[in-house]
Amino acid sequence: MQALRISPAADRRLFLWLMGSLIGVAWLILWIWDRSPYGRYLHHADLGELGLSGSAVLAIVLYLLGWVLMTAAMMLPTTLPLLEIFRRLIMRRPDRWQLMIEVITGYLSVWLVFGIAAHSADWLVHQAVERSPWLDTNGWVIGAGTLLLAGGFQFTGLKYRCLDKCRAPLSFVMEHWRGRHEHRNALLLGVHHGVFCVGCCWALMLLMFAVGIGNVGWMLALGALMAMEKNMPWGRKLSAPVGVALLASGVLIVLNHSFLIQG
DSSP states (O other), rough: GGGGGGHHHHHHHHHHHHHHHHHHHHHHHHHHHHHSTGGGGGGGGGGOOOOHHHHHHHHHHHHHHHHHHHHHHHGGGGGOOOOOOHHHTTTTOOHHHHHHHHHHHHHHHHHHHHHHHHHHHHHHHHHHHHHOOOHOOOOOHHHHHHHHHHHTTSSSSHHHHHHHTTTHHHHHHHHHSSSSSSHHHHHHHHHHHHHHHHHHHHHHHHHHHHHHOOOOHHHHHHHHHHHHHHHHHTTTHHHHHHHHHHHHHHHHHOOOOHHHHHH
């Protein structure tokens, strides 16, 4: 019953400490892992070489574990406003930490599903490159295409519909938290939020495959960008300039290689 008498200020400090520790540990593990002999499992360059052996299954598990750590490090900070609102709603419940874990689990599970799809698509791209001498020689096409795709998505209606959902955490929690079947609804709250989060950020996350999964610098930059888009009062205004910058980068790559070919 002691948990019921904790003060709101103390409960908030504990929540922030736990979330900060979780996010910080994810970043620390990624940093150490990237510098270990197993650092290649944080990158996708070797995906095309995987067969169907037992070692390949282990490699796939390690790739996906790295992806979950990466999404925890990058995306959990962007969803802190929703988790804070949910914390206040359930603060007096003795099972509040279990409910919080279930929300986070539901949220990360959606990103895991996206990661499986993205890694599978990346594996297919590697297979196509190995079978196409032209693609093998002109690998820049894939990078330019990723930038153009991500830039173009920044101007779509789907991007803004999902972003608006993510930018209204209070109404989102009120819509999806019924207070009945609490543990199932907590998990589904995380799943629903994850779906909209993937909906607004999936194209930017694909850039990790262009610059290299596990690149801590790019992870920090993209994570900060997505956090500002979702949580800053002016964040929605970032989408168009970011889209222009990505499109311009893709076009510059195309033009640069076009001039090299002509020269």
